[in-house]
Amino acid sequence: MAGSDRWTHGTDDRAPYILSALFYCSDLMLLWGLLMAAGAGLVPWAFCVPSVVMLAGWRLLRWNRTAAPGRKALSLLFVLASLGGMTVGSAITTIPLVVVTIVHVVCVFGLGGGTGFSVAAVLLTLVGNLVAGRGSSALAEATVMTVFTVWALITARVLLGARQRASDNERLLAELTDAHVELRRYAARVRELTVAEERARMSREMHDSVGHYLTVINLGLENAQRYREARPGEAWAEVRQAQQLTVEALADTRRWVRALKPLALEGKAGAAALAELARSFEGTELDVAFRTEGTEPALAEQAELVMYRALQEGLTNAVRHSGARHVEVVLGTADDRVELAVTDDGRGATDEELDGGGHGLTGLRQRVDALGGSLHAGSLADGGFALRVSLPCGVGVGV
Numbered sequence: 001m002a003g004s005d006r007w008t009h010g011t012d013d014r015a016p017y018i019l020s021a022l023f024y025c026s027d028l029m030l031l032w033g034l035l036m037a038a039g040a041g042l043v044p045w046a047f048c049v050p051s052v053v054m055l056a057g058w059r060l061l062r063w064n065r066t067a068a069p070g071r072k073a074l075s076l077l078f079v080l081a082s083l084g085g086m087t088v089g090s091a092i093t094t095i096p097l098v099v100v101t102i103v104h105v106v107c108v109f110g111l112g113g114g115t116g117f118s119v120a121a122v123l124l125t126l127v128g129n130l131v132a133g134r135g136s137s138a139l140a141e142a143t144v145m146t147v148f149t150v151w152a153l154i155t156a157r158v159l160l161g162a163r164q165r166a167s168d169n170e171r172l173l174a175e176l177t178d179a180h181v182e183l184r185r186y187a188a189r190v191r192e193l194t195v196a197e198e199r200a201r202m203s204r205e206m207h208d209s210v211g212h213y214l215t216v217i218n219l220g221l222e223n224a225q226r227y228r229e230a231r232p233g234e235a236w237a238e239v240r241q242a243q244q245l246t247v248e249a250l251a252d253t254r255r256w257v258r259a260l261k262p263l264a265l266e267g268k269a270g271a272a273a274l275a276e277l278a279r280s281f282e283g284t285e286l287d288v289a290f291r292t293e294g295t296e297p298a299l300a301e302q303a304e305l306v307m308y309r310a311l312q313e314g315l316t317n318a319v320r321h322s323g324a325r326h327v328e329v330v331l332g333t334a335d336d337r338v339e340l341a342v343t344d345d346g347r348g349a350t351d352e353e354l355d356g357g358g359h360g361l362t363g364l365r366q367r368v369d370a371l372g373g374s375l376h377a378g379s380l381a382d383g384g385f386a387l388r389v390s391l392p393c394g395v396g397v398g399v
Contacts, residue, residue: 012064026096050084063107075108099152106156118149213249217242293332314342314387322346342387348379
């Protein structure tokens with residue numbers, strides 16, 4: 001609990017600071033008056049005992065109904081000392097102590113206990129004045145005591161309510177903190193699974209691509225070895241073909257290395273990371289033009305990853321499947337959405353190829369759908385292939 005709350009709320013082990021200040025001021029003033037009167041021989045020294053008992057026991061009091069039996073017994077002793085203090089001091093001078101005691105009794109014994117003590121305090125004030133022969137002021141002092149006891153009961157209820165709300169807020173804050181930590185852990189796990197899934201897919205693609213090249217190269221070299229004496233011309237043809245396939249396999253491998261390179265290693269994020277990915281395909285006989293339209297969109301982490309994978313998929317497919325020479329990449333915002341368009345001038349793709357998932361669009365579509373976006377992919381009427389991804393602006397923020 002914050003230090004400012006301690007002044008008004010307190011804790012189960014400590015009274016509110018403002019209540020402690022009221023107690024110490026009133027009890028010390030009462031004790032000082034009694035000590036002066038006892039020193040002058042006006043009252044017995046025993047009259048000082050209740051005030052001393054209250055002063056000694058104040059820091060040991062507990063302020064909750066679940067206090068141990070020993071602590072509740074100490075509270076009862078404190079209550080008796082308070083009543084004793086009322087008998088040796090005037091009602092007006094002991095009102096602050098009565099108020100403090102009522103608040104404590106309500107915290108430890110409930111509203112019923114506080115009401116009982118209040119009634120006892122009013123009756124003691126009334127009877128004490130009548131016994132002392134102050135009948136004219138008995139009713140007035142009893143009325144004043146009644147007003148302050150009712151005020152103390154209301155104050156105690158307000159105090160308990162404030163403490164309960166503070167406790168509930170702390171509990172809710174702790175639960176929210178735990179939930180936030182759990183969500184962050186879950187988000188990290190989802191990212192790990194996403195990366196693992198993507199790597200598994202790309203591993204299969206690499207196996208199909210590079211593995212095919214190596215298989216053909218191996219067969220060609222075996223044929224060259226067989227033909228090297230009987231048909232040396234054909235043997236050299238096989239070697240030249242194997243050499244050409246080796247160059248293609250090396251280029252394909254380099255493309256996959258670029259595609260697998262994490263964004264963090266690029267040292268860029270957002271549109272800059274997408275532009276860097278587009279530039280990484282230089283040297284693959286593919287001319288990639290990247291541009292942004294309008295205000296550069298601010299991409300959240302999840303949206304950035306999806307857009308990165310979408311561009312990666314579009315460029316990789318342009319190199320591997322379409323035979324394209326030019327690709328245009330446009331990133332922009334429209335109607336509170338972030339849009340990415342990847343268009344090439346290749347041969348396009350048939351419906352069977354798209355439905356068969358050969359272009360790896362199935363997993364990408366699932367990611368886009370999970371963020372409330374849309375994905376469109378297909379051949380263009382005048383030739384070529386287009387991949388368009390649209391996501392709501394701000395999606396994934398705070399994850």
